[in-house]
Amino acid sequence: MTNLGLPPLILSDETFFPAWRPDPGSFLLFPATYIISFAATSWFSPRTFRSATSTGMDTLLALAGTTSLFGSGNMSSTSIDEQLEENVPGFGLVYRFFKTWLKIDLSTLITLTALWGAASSGFQGVRTASSKIYWWIVRFLTASISISGNDRLNKEIINYLATTVLTRSGTRILTAHSESKNHNYYYRRAIERNDYKNEKRVPVQYLPTFGTTWFIHERNLFMVRRIFSYSNRYNSTSEGQTPDEYAGAPEGDEPLVVMCLGRSVQPIKRFLEMVREFDEKQREAYVTIRASKRDSYDPEWDTTILRPPRSMDTVHLDEKIKQELLDDIAHYLDHNTRQFYHSRGIPYRRGYLLHGPPGTGKSSLSQALAGKFRLDLYMLHLPTVRGDSELDKLFTTLPPRCIVLLEDIDAVGIKRHAPEDEDSSIPGDESLPDGELAENLKLETQYRECNCTLSGLLNILDGVSSQEGRIVVMTSNYVSKLDKALIRPGRVDKMIYMGCISKQSAELMFLRMYAADLEGPEPVDEKEILSNQELKDLAREFSSQIPDDVFTPAQLQGCLLSFHDSPKRAVAGIADWVAVELAIIEAEKEKERKYVEKRRKQMQEARELEKLHEERQARRKARWEKQKERGSDSDSSSSSDSGSDSGGDSSSSSSDSEAEIKKLKKLLDKKNRKWKVKKEKTKTKSEKQENDKPGQSSDEDKTQPEGEETVTATSTESPKPVNNVETESDEKTKELADEENKA
């Protein structure tokens, strides 16, 4: 891979330490500790003094014994034997037994044991004393600041130590790390990915093993050490000591204590500031992108992606609009602007909406802006947020200056109120122009659930408690679908349309693709290396064949990538490419148009049916009321009269029904024909044979839309005349009766 001159960056989130143990090197730095400790402890503690005195006596005794062992002091040896024989009954017997039968001089053995005891108790005394003096110094002569394990500062300190302090002394013992499999709630670590080091596997990172680290910073002696964490205690023995075999094993998320010699914390504060600046400087070579994650109890920004910054020149947008946007952000980030906002009681926030078709550079522009203004980019994927309170927490943990990116805000299905209030207005308004209706219908399929409510999001963006200082960038493909409240000034201060590519941008894209002076390997075949002028001419020729505002930059980028090693081939092939792409666009438009037409018809039919149904209901009601009135009249009138009346009424009602049935039948015939055509197209031969058999209508029912079921069921259920005795009017009456029953 080509070296772009980016500095190495230790992925600090994944840094870990071995269990703590006293660093021998650190004690060498303080040899006086040992000497002072003995004297001081003896002075402070009478018990230790007594023990030390007796140790001294023992040592003298032992030395005397040793002399006898080497045969130069028979006198003292005899006197010890004699003394023991005098004071311990039976000692003489045992002594002689050992001497005669086992050839062991018991007095020598006793002397050696005494010597060993003296040495070990002396060593123990020195150790106790030195550790006491060490803690005494730490307690009274140092200042300290501790940092919890999951704090970013903790990782930054490790990063600093690993890249500067420990490399200086040439560390021999290292820890290695590739991927973390531990997703336990307590020990969960943030994930950090460096996209620049784009390797097949997660690269191994080597970090120095260190327990306690001493170093000098600004002429102050500093010590950084980690303290026991839960996992260490779990691994420890009952005495609280970490066994040696665990001592070098990496853990993670351990708290750090930064100490410095002296009684003021100011040097430590200065050191921590320096560490932060160091980290920031290292990151300047990258854009840090952070994403929210859902798999924890607490929402967190825990995935970190490092990318080389994208230059603003590589994003094609109207130059004037681009410059205006850059000026606007630069003005907003200016220190004086903040004061201006505060003094006038204006909330210090800025929001932008980038809208336009997919693949026009909305995400690319956000990333380039983050790189340009050296801000971290926080990507919030709204469907992964579990609710308004989680959204609130994520926004609260944002740093004061950053860019928050809310992508495809129209497609996340935010509801205006609580989830049960369905918004039915999305897909179907027939009066909309074709394009917009098509967009709506597309949205219909994309529409996804989001657990946040619109009011929750509005509050976060511009509520009383919402954070100040950050920039929110929202992107959308269908701006007309966004709630007006979401894009009102204060939440969205600037709306930028990112459209299809112009001839001029196409020319720039061509030049950028084949420019030889950019970083990285030569893009073109060696035989095809062209002068600047030649390349410019080719670019002009290329762009002249691109129609204005038809293709998205993503499309054109794809085209150029397919001719990545030859600008001449790109120019030669562009006409064909344009023809094919235009044909595809045309076919897609036609498909879209047909789909819209079909949906429009469906909606029209559904409305007609509904109207028909309503009319029928109204007529039926009127008839019932008439009959009711007649019923009361018939009590008083003659049977012949009633017969002629009812006959007249039934004839008028039957003519009504006939007209109604005709209408229904016409509609049904139309529908059946349509379904049959569709069926014939899609069904295989075998299915066709099956359809020829009686009872095939069930298949048809399956393919029909829900709203039309009632009508089709009536047509298939209505029995055909089985004999000629049944007249047509009988059949119609029966159908009408069926209809009425259903109603």
Ligand SMILES: Nc1ncnc2c1ncn2[C@@H]1O[C@H](COP(=O)(O)OP(=O)(O)OP(=O)(O)O)[C@@H](O)[C@H]1O
């Ligand atoms: N205006 C542009 N200038 C330069 N490159 C662009 C532009 N638009 C798109 N591209 C290229 O096309 C690809 C897709 O761009 P990007 O993801 O930014 O588009 P988008 O508008 O955010 O798409 P979507 O709406 O689908 O998220 C990227 O590789 C990018 O380099």
